[in-house]
Amino acid sequence: MALADLFRKKGSGPRPKSRADRGLLVFEHTSEVIRAEKLLKESGREIRVMGPPPEIQKGCDLVVEFPLMEKLDILRTLAEAGTVPLETVPVTGPLLAPVDLYQVKDFGDYLMVRAANMKLTVEKSTRTIVNVSGGGCPDVPYIAARLIGLTLDEAPAPREIGHTLCGYALELAHAEMLRLCSS
């Protein structure tokens, strides 16, 4: 069935606006919400201030809705300005927690860590990052090109150069790799 037919079946009104790719920034005080709104709008991002869903009334009574895929870039912008949210959650599942399971595979000379959809592989003897795999956001190839061939000590952390949720997942894999390689 064609998409246009689906929309016609659902009614002749405007197409439904899905918010599945949106997230919420939760702050402790309203003043932080106002500051975050100003910062993010000035940087050209599509955000809006709204009331929080009942599940996450942890901080103040306002939250900032933002493009969830740009989480890493937005958190870095806010951190640089000293406006760090209490937490970030998906709009459609505010109780969803980020993945907290790591899968580690030992290839003998190489060690691979997977977090969510991202994998990072390091040569044990030199601590050189030899591969980055997985993911679907466009910063993954960009981060991979920056990391591969550098040691864990030389390479920038994915949180410093990534922009998206895939970049965030790779940051978790990288942090776990650092922990494993220092123990």
Next chain:
Amino acid sequence: MLIIVGTVPDPAVPVLDAPALLANGALSVGGRALPPDRGTPALLAAAASACAFLGTEPPHAMLVGDEGLGRGSRELYRHLTEVLPSRACSTLAFHYLQPDVDWHNKVLMAAQAMAGPPALVADAGFMYAAKMSGFAGEYALFTPDAGELAFLADETAPHPFYTRGFILQDENRAPELIERAYSHENAAACLLVKGGTDRIADRTGVLAEITGPSVEAMEAMGGTGDTVTGMACALMEYGLPTPKAAQVAAQANRYAGEAARPTPASQIGELVPHIPDALRRAMEELP
């Protein structure tokens, strides 16, 4: 014609709308060299190699530079909505793009306005948006790995990063997760689930499994999933039914990996030259 849509990790690259040419291992689009070392260029290189082997015309690329801020992706989405309705192709594949549900829906409508319309393939970021949009069933093929299958199976997850913990990325649970993805209408007509065992599935369940040769190092290599998807697209364009195209692609990828004799430090460019022989072998052997 096979059209492949995606991004390259250089924000200076403008929208490119031109055939992808592969010569002596070097990939170029619109006169611009694109190293086929990962991401959409790896998919394009595999598809171009497969098309040359199959005797079909080279894939046509629609690309843009995007380092993850989404600006390039949105520029390309805008271009697609403008040009697709007046274009014709039989297979249209979407790859590394910033997931954005609103733009996804606009692009999907433009694609379905094309003559035909084409069979749609989605992988990577565009597959995430297709699932989130609720219109996954409009696609002929998704090519998830184990983590992405868990995301498709979790009806609430907006991204693999938020897949709920009880939906484990356990390959042994793949048939169950495939069923769950279909029950929530979050899967394409055909799924190629990439992993230690590659599984081809549709709404009725697993149709085929490919288990060998097993090249363990490929699990660590970036781009092995991209080469599978590229070959599957070329085989669909060649005329194979989608499940058969997916099966041949998965088998050929293993043969190419075996021939390349990779280590976990190998890069995907080392696998691409082996694609023609691998495809020949897979097509001869599979019914």
